[in-house]
Amino acid sequence: MNGVLLAILFLFLPASSVADDLFDIKPVADGVYAAIAKPTYKVNCNAAIIFLDDVVLVVDTHSKPSAARALIEQIKKLTPKPVKFVVNTHFHWDHYQGNEAYPSSWPAGVEIISSEATRTSIEQRGIPRVKHEILTMPAEIEQLRADLHKASTPEQRASIQKDISEAEGYLAELKSMQITLPTMTFDHSLILHRKSRTVEILWLGRAHTDGDVFVFLPKEKVLVTGDALHGWTPYMGDSYPYDWIKTLDVAEKLDFDYVIAGHGDVMRDKQKFELWKQYFGDLLEQTAAAYADGATLDQAKKRVSDYLISKYADRFDPNFPKSVGSNVVKAYQVTAFAP
Ligand SMILES: [Zn+2]
Structure with missing residues:
Protein backbone atom coordinates (compact mmCIF):
# COMPACT_ATOMS: atom_id res chain seq x y z
CA MET A 1 0.00 0.00 0.00
CA ASN A 2 1.48 3.39 -0.89
CA GLY A 3 2.02 6.19 1.59
CA VAL A 4 -0.82 8.41 0.36
CA LEU A 5 -3.35 5.60 0.59
CA LEU A 6 -2.07 4.73 4.07
CA ALA A 7 -2.38 8.34 5.14
CA ILE A 8 -5.96 8.51 3.84
CA LEU A 9 -6.87 5.28 5.60
CA PHE A 10 -5.30 6.59 8.78
CA LEU A 11 -7.45 9.71 8.57
CA PHE A 12 -10.65 7.71 8.39
CA LEU A 13 -9.89 5.23 11.11
CA PRO A 14 -11.82 5.87 14.33
CA ALA A 15 -9.76 7.80 16.86
CA SER A 16 -9.52 4.82 19.22
CA SER A 17 -7.70 2.66 16.71
CA VAL A 18 -5.39 5.42 15.49
CA ALA A 19 -3.53 5.54 18.77
CA ASP A 20 -3.38 2.93 21.43
CA ASP A 21 -2.89 5.52 24.15
CA LEU A 22 -3.82 4.10 27.54
CA PHE A 23 -4.74 7.49 28.98
CA ASP A 24 -6.90 10.46 28.11
CA ILE A 25 -4.83 13.55 28.88
CA LYS A 26 -6.95 16.39 30.23
CA PRO A 27 -5.54 19.86 30.96
CA VAL A 28 -6.60 21.00 34.43
CA ALA A 29 -4.48 24.14 34.88
CA ASP A 30 -1.52 25.68 33.05
CA GLY A 31 1.10 22.90 32.99
CA VAL A 32 -1.07 20.55 35.04
CA TYR A 33 -2.77 17.54 33.45
CA ALA A 34 -4.89 14.63 34.53
CA ALA A 35 -4.09 11.34 32.79
CA ILE A 36 -7.36 9.44 33.00
CA ALA A 37 -6.80 5.70 32.60
CA LYS A 38 -8.85 3.86 30.00
CA PRO A 39 -10.39 0.54 31.08
CA THR A 40 -8.07 -2.48 31.01
CA TYR A 41 -8.33 -6.02 32.36
CA LYS A 42 -5.84 -5.19 35.14
CA VAL A 43 -6.92 -1.74 36.21
CA ASN A 44 -4.61 1.23 35.82
CA CYS A 45 -4.96 4.18 38.14
CA ASN A 46 -5.01 7.74 36.86
CA ALA A 47 -1.94 9.95 37.03
CA ALA A 48 -1.38 13.66 37.51
CA ILE A 49 1.28 15.34 35.39
CA ILE A 50 2.70 18.55 36.83
CA PHE A 51 5.33 20.69 35.06
CA LEU A 52 7.87 22.27 37.42
CA ASP A 53 9.97 24.81 35.49
CA ASP A 54 12.55 22.52 33.87
CA VAL A 55 11.28 19.12 35.07
CA VAL A 56 8.06 17.15 35.49
CA LEU A 57 6.40 15.53 38.50
CA VAL A 58 4.07 12.56 37.97
CA VAL A 59 1.68 11.20 40.58
CA ASP A 60 1.24 7.38 40.58
CA THR A 61 2.54 4.73 38.20
CA HIS A 62 -0.30 2.26 37.51
CA SER A 63 -0.32 -1.52 37.66
CA LYS A 64 2.58 -2.36 35.38
CA PRO A 65 5.73 -0.84 33.86
CA SER A 66 4.29 -0.99 30.31
CA ALA A 67 1.41 1.28 31.40
CA ALA A 68 3.87 3.75 32.94
CA ARG A 69 5.97 3.59 29.76
CA ALA A 70 2.82 4.26 27.70
CA LEU A 71 2.15 7.34 29.83
CA ILE A 72 5.79 8.43 29.45
CA GLU A 73 5.30 8.38 25.65
CA GLN A 74 2.21 10.56 26.08
CA ILE A 75 4.13 12.94 28.39
CA LYS A 76 6.86 13.25 25.77
CA LYS A 77 4.24 14.54 23.35
CA LEU A 78 3.40 17.30 25.86
CA THR A 79 6.92 18.38 26.80
CA PRO A 80 10.60 17.59 26.24
CA LYS A 81 11.23 18.12 29.99
CA PRO A 82 12.36 15.03 31.90
CA VAL A 83 10.34 13.48 34.70
CA LYS A 84 12.34 14.16 37.86
CA PHE A 85 9.79 13.37 40.58
CA VAL A 86 7.30 10.53 40.93
CA VAL A 87 4.86 10.36 43.83
CA ASN A 88 3.22 7.12 45.00
CA THR A 89 -0.01 8.13 46.75
CA HIS A 90 -0.20 4.74 48.54
CA PHE A 91 1.09 1.18 48.40
CA HIS A 92 -1.65 -0.47 46.32
CA TRP A 93 -0.41 -2.47 43.34
CA ASP A 94 -2.32 -0.43 40.76
CA HIS A 95 -0.57 2.78 41.93
CA TYR A 96 3.10 1.79 42.20
CA GLN A 97 3.92 -1.34 40.15
CA GLY A 98 4.98 0.81 37.18
CA ASN A 99 7.66 2.65 39.20
CA GLU A 100 10.62 1.04 37.44
CA ALA A 101 9.68 2.70 34.12
CA TYR A 102 10.74 6.16 35.35
CA PRO A 103 14.33 5.55 36.50
CA SER A 104 14.84 3.30 33.48
CA SER A 105 13.65 6.11 31.17
CA TRP A 106 15.66 8.85 32.94
CA PRO A 107 18.65 7.08 34.52
CA ALA A 108 20.22 10.46 35.40
CA GLY A 109 17.98 10.67 38.41
CA VAL A 110 14.33 10.27 39.36
CA GLU A 111 13.21 10.63 42.94
CA ILE A 112 10.24 8.46 43.89
CA ILE A 113 8.45 10.10 46.79
CA SER A 114 5.99 8.54 49.25
CA SER A 115 5.07 8.61 52.89
CA GLU A 116 7.25 6.52 55.16
CA ALA A 117 4.28 4.19 55.76
CA THR A 118 3.74 3.61 52.04
CA ARG A 119 7.37 2.66 51.44
CA THR A 120 7.20 0.20 54.34
CA SER A 121 3.97 -1.32 53.02
CA ILE A 122 5.38 -1.77 49.51
CA GLU A 123 8.34 -3.55 51.03
CA GLN A 124 6.36 -5.72 53.45
CA ARG A 125 3.17 -6.37 51.46
CA GLY A 126 3.71 -5.25 47.86
CA ILE A 127 6.64 -7.54 47.13
CA PRO A 128 4.96 -10.75 48.46
CA ARG A 129 1.82 -9.79 46.54
CA VAL A 130 3.71 -9.71 43.24
CA LYS A 131 5.18 -13.16 43.98
CA HIS A 132 1.76 -14.48 44.98
CA GLU A 133 0.16 -13.13 41.82
CA ILE A 134 2.79 -14.79 39.63
CA LEU A 135 1.55 -18.10 41.11
CA THR A 136 -2.18 -17.34 40.88
CA MET A 137 -2.42 -15.62 37.48
CA PRO A 138 -2.17 -18.88 35.44
CA ALA A 139 -5.38 -20.16 37.08
CA GLU A 140 -7.05 -16.81 36.38
CA ILE A 141 -6.04 -17.11 32.72
CA GLU A 142 -7.35 -20.71 32.60
CA GLN A 143 -10.68 -19.44 33.93
CA LEU A 144 -10.81 -16.82 31.18
CA ARG A 145 -10.14 -19.59 28.61
CA ALA A 146 -13.02 -21.61 30.07
CA ASP A 147 -15.22 -18.51 29.85
CA LEU A 148 -14.19 -18.11 26.22
CA HIS A 149 -15.54 -21.61 25.41
CA LYS A 150 -18.85 -20.69 26.96
CA ALA A 151 -19.13 -17.29 25.23
CA SER A 152 -22.22 -17.16 23.05
CA THR A 153 -21.78 -13.99 20.99
CA PRO A 154 -18.89 -12.69 18.84
CA GLU A 155 -18.76 -9.57 21.07
CA GLN A 156 -18.33 -11.69 24.21
CA ARG A 157 -15.65 -13.75 22.51
CA ALA A 158 -13.75 -10.66 21.39
CA SER A 159 -13.96 -9.10 24.84
CA ILE A 160 -12.73 -12.26 26.63
CA GLN A 161 -10.01 -12.75 24.03
CA LYS A 162 -8.81 -9.22 24.77
CA ASP A 163 -8.85 -9.96 28.51
CA ILE A 164 -6.81 -13.13 27.94
CA SER A 165 -4.14 -11.34 25.96
CA GLU A 166 -3.96 -8.54 28.56
CA ALA A 167 -3.80 -11.07 31.40
CA GLU A 168 -0.99 -12.97 29.66
CA GLY A 169 0.90 -9.73 29.08
CA TYR A 170 0.44 -8.78 32.73
CA LEU A 171 1.74 -12.14 33.94
CA ALA A 172 4.83 -11.79 31.73
CA GLU A 173 5.45 -8.32 33.21
CA LEU A 174 5.04 -9.56 36.77
CA LYS A 175 7.73 -12.17 36.15
CA SER A 176 10.26 -9.58 35.02
CA MET A 177 9.15 -6.78 37.36
CA GLN A 178 11.90 -4.91 39.21
CA ILE A 179 10.06 -3.70 42.29
CA THR A 180 11.22 -0.13 42.68
CA LEU A 181 10.81 1.37 46.13
CA PRO A 182 10.38 5.07 46.86
CA THR A 183 13.74 6.83 47.20
CA MET A 184 12.51 9.76 49.30
CA THR A 185 10.05 9.52 52.20
CA PHE A 186 8.53 11.86 54.74
CA ASP A 187 6.16 11.62 57.70
CA HIS A 188 3.81 14.61 57.41
CA SER A 189 4.63 16.88 54.51
CA LEU A 190 7.14 17.51 51.77
CA ILE A 191 6.93 20.79 49.90
CA LEU A 192 8.59 21.50 46.55
CA HIS A 193 9.17 25.23 46.16
CA ARG A 194 9.69 26.01 42.51
CA LYS A 195 9.67 29.30 40.64
CA SER A 196 6.55 28.41 38.67
CA ARG A 197 4.61 26.72 41.44
CA THR A 198 4.57 25.13 44.86
CA VAL A 199 3.69 21.46 45.27
CA GLU A 200 2.62 20.29 48.72
CA ILE A 201 2.73 16.54 49.29
CA LEU A 202 0.70 15.94 52.41
CA TRP A 203 -0.06 13.08 54.74
CA LEU A 204 -3.24 14.21 56.47
CA GLY A 205 -4.06 11.11 58.53
CA ARG A 206 -4.89 7.46 57.95
CA ALA A 207 -7.59 6.88 55.35
CA HIS A 208 -7.75 4.37 52.46
CA THR A 209 -4.43 3.03 53.85
CA ASP A 210 -2.14 4.20 56.64
CA GLY A 211 0.12 6.05 54.22
CA ASP A 212 -2.11 7.96 51.77
CA VAL A 213 -0.76 11.26 50.56
CA PHE A 214 -2.54 14.13 48.83
CA VAL A 215 -0.74 16.34 46.33
CA PHE A 216 -1.92 19.93 46.60
CA LEU A 217 -1.22 22.85 44.29
CA PRO A 218 -2.32 25.89 46.33
CA LYS A 219 -1.90 28.46 43.54
CA GLU A 220 -3.71 26.40 40.89
CA LYS A 221 -6.24 25.09 43.43
CA VAL A 222 -5.79 21.48 42.36
CA LEU A 223 -5.88 18.49 44.73
CA VAL A 224 -4.68 15.01 43.76
CA THR A 225 -6.32 12.45 46.03
CA GLY A 226 -5.14 8.94 45.05
CA ASP A 227 -7.72 6.48 46.37
CA ALA A 228 -8.56 8.53 49.47
CA LEU A 229 -11.32 9.93 47.27
CA HIS A 230 -12.27 8.97 43.71
CA GLY A 231 -15.09 8.46 41.27
CA TRP A 232 -15.74 4.76 41.94
CA THR A 233 -16.96 2.84 44.98
CA PRO A 234 -14.37 3.05 47.77
CA TYR A 235 -12.26 -0.05 48.38
CA MET A 236 -11.86 -0.40 52.15
CA GLY A 237 -9.77 -3.55 52.58
CA ASP A 238 -6.69 -1.76 53.97
CA SER A 239 -8.52 1.26 55.33
CA TYR A 240 -9.05 2.91 58.70
CA PRO A 241 -12.71 3.89 58.30
CA TYR A 242 -13.12 6.16 61.35
CA ASP A 243 -9.86 7.96 60.60
CA TRP A 244 -10.80 8.15 56.92
CA ILE A 245 -13.79 10.38 57.70
CA LYS A 246 -11.57 12.74 59.74
CA THR A 247 -8.87 12.79 57.06
CA LEU A 248 -11.40 13.68 54.37
CA ASP A 249 -12.61 16.47 56.65
CA VAL A 250 -9.10 17.90 56.83
CA ALA A 251 -8.48 17.48 53.07
CA GLU A 252 -11.80 19.08 52.20
CA LYS A 253 -10.81 22.26 54.02
CA LEU A 254 -7.93 22.87 51.60
CA ASP A 255 -8.72 25.56 49.06
CA PHE A 256 -9.15 23.70 45.74
CA ASP A 257 -11.46 23.77 42.73
CA TYR A 258 -10.29 20.63 40.90
CA VAL A 259 -9.75 17.08 42.08
CA ILE A 260 -7.60 14.61 40.14
CA ALA A 261 -8.59 11.31 41.74
CA GLY A 262 -7.03 7.85 41.58
CA HIS A 263 -9.91 6.52 39.48
CA GLY A 264 -12.71 8.15 37.50
CA ASP A 265 -12.92 11.57 35.93
CA VAL A 266 -11.63 14.96 37.11
CA MET A 267 -14.02 16.49 39.66
CA ARG A 268 -14.85 20.14 39.92
CA ASP A 269 -16.40 20.42 43.35
CA LYS A 270 -16.33 18.95 46.86
CA GLN A 271 -19.58 16.97 46.55
CA LYS A 272 -17.84 13.57 46.65
CA PHE A 273 -16.17 14.44 49.96
CA GLU A 274 -19.58 14.88 51.54
ZN1 LIG B 1 -5.93 1.89 46.56
Whole structure:
Protein backbone atom coordinates (compact mmCIF):
# COMPACT_ATOMS: atom_id res chain seq x y z
CA MET A 1 0.00 0.00 0.00
CA ASN A 2 1.48 3.39 -0.89
CA GLY A 3 2.02 6.19 1.59
CA VAL A 4 -0.82 8.41 0.36
CA LEU A 5 -3.35 5.60 0.59
CA LEU A 6 -2.07 4.73 4.07
CA ALA A 7 -2.38 8.34 5.14
CA ILE A 8 -5.96 8.51 3.84
CA LEU A 9 -6.87 5.28 5.60
CA PHE A 10 -5.30 6.59 8.78
CA LEU A 11 -7.45 9.71 8.57
CA PHE A 12 -10.65 7.71 8.39
CA LEU A 13 -9.89 5.23 11.11
CA PRO A 14 -11.82 5.87 14.33
CA ALA A 15 -9.76 7.80 16.86
CA SER A 16 -9.52 4.82 19.22
CA SER A 17 -7.70 2.66 16.71
CA VAL A 18 -5.39 5.42 15.49
CA ALA A 19 -3.53 5.54 18.77
CA ASP A 20 -3.38 2.93 21.43
CA ASP A 21 -2.89 5.52 24.15
CA LEU A 22 -3.82 4.10 27.54
CA PHE A 23 -4.74 7.49 28.98
CA ASP A 24 -6.90 10.46 28.11
CA ILE A 25 -4.83 13.55 28.88
CA LYS A 26 -6.95 16.39 30.23
CA PRO A 27 -5.54 19.86 30.96
CA VAL A 28 -6.60 21.00 34.43
CA ALA A 29 -4.48 24.14 34.88
CA ASP A 30 -1.52 25.68 33.05
CA GLY A 31 1.10 22.90 32.99
CA VAL A 32 -1.07 20.55 35.04
CA TYR A 33 -2.77 17.54 33.45
CA ALA A 34 -4.89 14.63 34.53
CA ALA A 35 -4.09 11.34 32.79
CA ILE A 36 -7.36 9.44 33.00
CA ALA A 37 -6.80 5.70 32.60
CA LYS A 38 -8.85 3.86 30.00
CA PRO A 39 -10.39 0.54 31.08
CA THR A 40 -8.07 -2.48 31.01
CA TYR A 41 -8.33 -6.02 32.36
CA LYS A 42 -5.84 -5.19 35.14
CA VAL A 43 -6.92 -1.74 36.21
CA ASN A 44 -4.61 1.23 35.82
CA CYS A 45 -4.96 4.18 38.14
CA ASN A 46 -5.01 7.74 36.86
CA ALA A 47 -1.94 9.95 37.03
CA ALA A 48 -1.38 13.66 37.51
CA ILE A 49 1.28 15.34 35.39
CA ILE A 50 2.70 18.55 36.83
CA PHE A 51 5.33 20.69 35.06
CA LEU A 52 7.87 22.27 37.42
CA ASP A 53 9.97 24.81 35.49
CA ASP A 54 12.55 22.52 33.87
CA VAL A 55 11.28 19.12 35.07
CA VAL A 56 8.06 17.15 35.49
CA LEU A 57 6.40 15.53 38.50
CA VAL A 58 4.07 12.56 37.97
CA VAL A 59 1.68 11.20 40.58
CA ASP A 60 1.24 7.38 40.58
CA THR A 61 2.54 4.73 38.20
CA HIS A 62 -0.30 2.26 37.51
CA SER A 63 -0.32 -1.52 37.66
CA LYS A 64 2.58 -2.36 35.38
CA PRO A 65 5.73 -0.84 33.86
CA SER A 66 4.29 -0.99 30.31
CA ALA A 67 1.41 1.28 31.40
CA ALA A 68 3.87 3.75 32.94
CA ARG A 69 5.97 3.59 29.76
CA ALA A 70 2.82 4.26 27.70
CA LEU A 71 2.15 7.34 29.83
CA ILE A 72 5.79 8.43 29.45
CA GLU A 73 5.30 8.38 25.65
CA GLN A 74 2.21 10.56 26.08
CA ILE A 75 4.13 12.94 28.39
CA LYS A 76 6.86 13.25 25.77
CA LYS A 77 4.24 14.54 23.35
CA LEU A 78 3.40 17.30 25.86
CA THR A 79 6.92 18.38 26.80
CA PRO A 80 10.60 17.59 26.24
CA LYS A 81 11.23 18.12 29.99
CA PRO A 82 12.36 15.03 31.90
CA VAL A 83 10.34 13.48 34.70
CA LYS A 84 12.34 14.16 37.86
CA PHE A 85 9.79 13.37 40.58
CA VAL A 86 7.30 10.53 40.93
CA VAL A 87 4.86 10.36 43.83
CA ASN A 88 3.22 7.12 45.00
CA THR A 89 -0.01 8.13 46.75
CA HIS A 90 -0.20 4.74 48.54
CA PHE A 91 1.09 1.18 48.40
CA HIS A 92 -1.65 -0.47 46.32
CA TRP A 93 -0.41 -2.47 43.34
CA ASP A 94 -2.32 -0.43 40.76
CA HIS A 95 -0.57 2.78 41.93
CA TYR A 96 3.10 1.79 42.20
CA GLN A 97 3.92 -1.34 40.15
CA GLY A 98 4.98 0.81 37.18
CA ASN A 99 7.66 2.65 39.20
CA GLU A 100 10.62 1.04 37.44
CA ALA A 101 9.68 2.70 34.12
CA TYR A 102 10.74 6.16 35.35
CA PRO A 103 14.33 5.55 36.50
CA SER A 104 14.84 3.30 33.48
CA SER A 105 13.65 6.11 31.17
CA TRP A 106 15.66 8.85 32.94
CA PRO A 107 18.65 7.08 34.52
CA ALA A 108 20.22 10.46 35.40
CA GLY A 109 17.98 10.67 38.41
CA VAL A 110 14.33 10.27 39.36
CA GLU A 111 13.21 10.63 42.94
CA ILE A 112 10.24 8.46 43.89
CA ILE A 113 8.45 10.10 46.79
CA SER A 114 5.99 8.54 49.25
CA SER A 115 5.07 8.61 52.89
CA GLU A 116 7.25 6.52 55.16
CA ALA A 117 4.28 4.19 55.76
CA THR A 118 3.74 3.61 52.04
CA ARG A 119 7.37 2.66 51.44
CA THR A 120 7.20 0.20 54.34
CA SER A 121 3.97 -1.32 53.02
CA ILE A 122 5.38 -1.77 49.51
CA GLU A 123 8.34 -3.55 51.03
CA GLN A 124 6.36 -5.72 53.45
CA ARG A 125 3.17 -6.37 51.46
CA GLY A 126 3.71 -5.25 47.86
CA ILE A 127 6.64 -7.54 47.13
CA PRO A 128 4.96 -10.75 48.46
CA ARG A 129 1.82 -9.79 46.54
CA VAL A 130 3.71 -9.71 43.24
CA LYS A 131 5.18 -13.16 43.98
CA HIS A 132 1.76 -14.48 44.98
CA GLU A 133 0.16 -13.13 41.82
CA ILE A 134 2.79 -14.79 39.63
CA LEU A 135 1.55 -18.10 41.11
CA THR A 136 -2.18 -17.34 40.88
CA MET A 137 -2.42 -15.62 37.48
CA PRO A 138 -2.17 -18.88 35.44
CA ALA A 139 -5.38 -20.16 37.08
CA GLU A 140 -7.05 -16.81 36.38
CA ILE A 141 -6.04 -17.11 32.72
CA GLU A 142 -7.35 -20.71 32.60
CA GLN A 143 -10.68 -19.44 33.93
CA LEU A 144 -10.81 -16.82 31.18
CA ARG A 145 -10.14 -19.59 28.61
CA ALA A 146 -13.02 -21.61 30.07
CA ASP A 147 -15.22 -18.51 29.85
CA LEU A 148 -14.19 -18.11 26.22
CA HIS A 149 -15.54 -21.61 25.41
CA LYS A 150 -18.85 -20.69 26.96
CA ALA A 151 -19.13 -17.29 25.23
CA SER A 152 -22.22 -17.16 23.05
CA THR A 153 -21.78 -13.99 20.99
CA PRO A 154 -18.89 -12.69 18.84
CA GLU A 155 -18.76 -9.57 21.07
CA GLN A 156 -18.33 -11.69 24.21
CA ARG A 157 -15.65 -13.75 22.51
CA ALA A 158 -13.75 -10.66 21.39
CA SER A 159 -13.96 -9.10 24.84
CA ILE A 160 -12.73 -12.26 26.63
CA GLN A 161 -10.01 -12.75 24.03
CA LYS A 162 -8.81 -9.22 24.77
CA ASP A 163 -8.85 -9.96 28.51
CA ILE A 164 -6.81 -13.13 27.94
CA SER A 165 -4.14 -11.34 25.96
CA GLU A 166 -3.96 -8.54 28.56
CA ALA A 167 -3.80 -11.07 31.40
CA GLU A 168 -0.99 -12.97 29.66
CA GLY A 169 0.90 -9.73 29.08
CA TYR A 170 0.44 -8.78 32.73
CA LEU A 171 1.74 -12.14 33.94
CA ALA A 172 4.83 -11.79 31.73
CA GLU A 173 5.45 -8.32 33.21
CA LEU A 174 5.04 -9.56 36.77
CA LYS A 175 7.73 -12.17 36.15
CA SER A 176 10.26 -9.58 35.02
CA MET A 177 9.15 -6.78 37.36
CA GLN A 178 11.90 -4.91 39.21
CA ILE A 179 10.06 -3.70 42.29
CA THR A 180 11.22 -0.13 42.68
CA LEU A 181 10.81 1.37 46.13
CA PRO A 182 10.38 5.07 46.86
CA THR A 183 13.74 6.83 47.20
CA MET A 184 12.51 9.76 49.30
CA THR A 185 10.05 9.52 52.20
CA PHE A 186 8.53 11.86 54.74
CA ASP A 187 6.16 11.62 57.70
CA HIS A 188 3.81 14.61 57.41
CA SER A 189 4.63 16.88 54.51
CA LEU A 190 7.14 17.51 51.77
CA ILE A 191 6.93 20.79 49.90
CA LEU A 192 8.59 21.50 46.55
CA HIS A 193 9.17 25.23 46.16
CA ARG A 194 9.69 26.01 42.51
CA LYS A 195 9.67 29.30 40.64
CA SER A 196 6.55 28.41 38.67
CA ARG A 197 4.61 26.72 41.44
CA THR A 198 4.57 25.13 44.86
CA VAL A 199 3.69 21.46 45.27
CA GLU A 200 2.62 20.29 48.72
CA ILE A 201 2.73 16.54 49.29
CA LEU A 202 0.70 15.94 52.41
CA TRP A 203 -0.06 13.08 54.74
CA LEU A 204 -3.24 14.21 56.47
CA GLY A 205 -4.06 11.11 58.53
CA ARG A 206 -4.89 7.46 57.95
CA ALA A 207 -7.59 6.88 55.35
CA HIS A 208 -7.75 4.37 52.46
CA THR A 209 -4.43 3.03 53.85
CA ASP A 210 -2.14 4.20 56.64
CA GLY A 211 0.12 6.05 54.22
CA ASP A 212 -2.11 7.96 51.77
CA VAL A 213 -0.76 11.26 50.56
CA PHE A 214 -2.54 14.13 48.83
CA VAL A 215 -0.74 16.34 46.33
CA PHE A 216 -1.92 19.93 46.60
CA LEU A 217 -1.22 22.85 44.29
CA PRO A 218 -2.32 25.89 46.33
CA LYS A 219 -1.90 28.46 43.54
CA GLU A 220 -3.71 26.40 40.89
CA LYS A 221 -6.24 25.09 43.43
CA VAL A 222 -5.79 21.48 42.36
CA LEU A 223 -5.88 18.49 44.73
CA VAL A 224 -4.68 15.01 43.76
CA THR A 225 -6.32 12.45 46.03
CA GLY A 226 -5.14 8.94 45.05
CA ASP A 227 -7.72 6.48 46.37
CA ALA A 228 -8.56 8.53 49.47
CA LEU A 229 -11.32 9.93 47.27
CA HIS A 230 -12.27 8.97 43.71
CA GLY A 231 -15.09 8.46 41.27
CA TRP A 232 -15.74 4.76 41.94
CA THR A 233 -16.96 2.84 44.98
CA PRO A 234 -14.37 3.05 47.77
CA TYR A 235 -12.26 -0.05 48.38
CA MET A 236 -11.86 -0.40 52.15
CA GLY A 237 -9.77 -3.55 52.58
CA ASP A 238 -6.69 -1.76 53.97
CA SER A 239 -8.52 1.26 55.33
CA TYR A 240 -9.05 2.91 58.70
CA PRO A 241 -12.71 3.89 58.30
CA TYR A 242 -13.12 6.16 61.35
CA ASP A 243 -9.86 7.96 60.60
CA TRP A 244 -10.80 8.15 56.92
CA ILE A 245 -13.79 10.38 57.70
CA LYS A 246 -11.57 12.74 59.74
CA THR A 247 -8.87 12.79 57.06
CA LEU A 248 -11.40 13.68 54.37
CA ASP A 249 -12.61 16.47 56.65
CA VAL A 250 -9.10 17.90 56.83
CA ALA A 251 -8.48 17.48 53.07
CA GLU A 252 -11.80 19.08 52.20
CA LYS A 253 -10.81 22.26 54.02
CA LEU A 254 -7.93 22.87 51.60
CA ASP A 255 -8.72 25.56 49.06
CA PHE A 256 -9.15 23.70 45.74
CA ASP A 257 -11.46 23.77 42.73
CA TYR A 258 -10.29 20.63 40.90
CA VAL A 259 -9.75 17.08 42.08
CA ILE A 260 -7.60 14.61 40.14
CA ALA A 261 -8.59 11.31 41.74
CA GLY A 262 -7.03 7.85 41.58
CA HIS A 263 -9.91 6.52 39.48
CA GLY A 264 -12.71 8.15 37.50
CA ASP A 265 -12.92 11.57 35.93
CA VAL A 266 -11.63 14.96 37.11
CA MET A 267 -14.02 16.49 39.66
CA ARG A 268 -14.85 20.14 39.92
CA ASP A 269 -16.40 20.42 43.35
CA LYS A 270 -16.33 18.95 46.86
CA GLN A 271 -19.58 16.97 46.55
CA LYS A 272 -17.84 13.57 46.65
CA PHE A 273 -16.17 14.44 49.96
CA GLU A 274 -19.58 14.88 51.54
CA LEU A 275 -20.91 11.71 49.89
CA TRP A 276 -18.01 9.53 51.06
CA LYS A 277 -18.07 10.88 54.62
CA GLN A 278 -21.80 10.31 54.84
CA TYR A 279 -21.47 6.84 53.33
CA PHE A 280 -18.70 5.78 55.72
CA GLY A 281 -20.66 7.21 58.65
CA ASP A 282 -23.81 5.29 57.69
CA LEU A 283 -21.86 2.12 56.97
CA LEU A 284 -20.17 2.20 60.38
CA GLU A 285 -23.30 3.20 62.29
CA GLN A 286 -25.57 0.62 60.64
CA THR A 287 -23.01 -2.15 61.00
CA ALA A 288 -22.40 -1.34 64.67
CA ALA A 289 -26.18 -1.37 65.24
CA ALA A 290 -26.49 -4.76 63.55
CA TYR A 291 -23.59 -6.09 65.63
CA ALA A 292 -25.15 -4.72 68.80
CA ASP A 293 -28.38 -6.53 67.85
CA GLY A 294 -26.44 -9.80 67.77
CA ALA A 295 -26.21 -10.09 63.98
CA THR A 296 -23.61 -12.53 62.66
CA LEU A 297 -21.27 -11.31 59.94
CA ASP A 298 -23.50 -12.82 57.22
CA GLN A 299 -26.65 -11.35 58.72
CA ALA A 300 -25.05 -7.92 59.06
CA LYS A 301 -23.74 -8.14 55.51
CA LYS A 302 -27.25 -8.74 54.16
CA ARG A 303 -29.03 -6.21 56.37
CA VAL A 304 -26.57 -3.33 56.00
CA SER A 305 -25.97 -3.96 52.26
CA ASP A 306 -29.71 -3.75 51.60
CA TYR A 307 -29.90 -0.48 53.52
CA LEU A 308 -26.88 1.06 51.78
CA ILE A 309 -27.93 -0.08 48.28
CA SER A 310 -31.36 1.50 48.67
CA LYS A 311 -29.80 4.75 49.91
CA TYR A 312 -26.63 5.05 47.81
CA ALA A 313 -26.71 2.86 44.66
CA ASP A 314 -27.66 5.74 42.37
CA ARG A 315 -24.96 8.00 43.83
CA PHE A 316 -22.01 5.65 43.18
CA ASP A 317 -20.82 3.78 40.10
CA PRO A 318 -22.74 0.75 38.73
CA ASN A 319 -20.49 -1.68 40.65
CA PHE A 320 -21.69 -0.35 44.00
CA PRO A 321 -24.16 -3.20 44.76
CA LYS A 322 -21.40 -5.75 44.11
CA SER A 323 -18.76 -3.94 46.19
CA VAL A 324 -20.83 -2.86 49.17
CA GLY A 325 -20.81 -6.30 50.83
CA SER A 326 -17.04 -6.24 51.31
CA ASN A 327 -17.31 -2.77 52.85
CA VAL A 328 -19.80 -4.13 55.41
CA VAL A 329 -17.40 -6.98 56.19
CA LYS A 330 -14.65 -4.42 56.83
CA ALA A 331 -16.95 -2.32 59.04
CA TYR A 332 -18.02 -5.44 60.97
CA GLN A 333 -14.40 -6.42 61.57
CA VAL A 334 -13.56 -2.88 62.73
CA THR A 335 -16.58 -2.94 65.08
CA ALA A 336 -16.15 -6.46 66.41
CA PHE A 337 -12.39 -6.40 66.80
CA ALA A 338 -11.89 -2.80 67.92
CA PRO A 339 -9.54 -2.67 70.89
ZN1 LIG B 1 -5.93 1.89 46.56
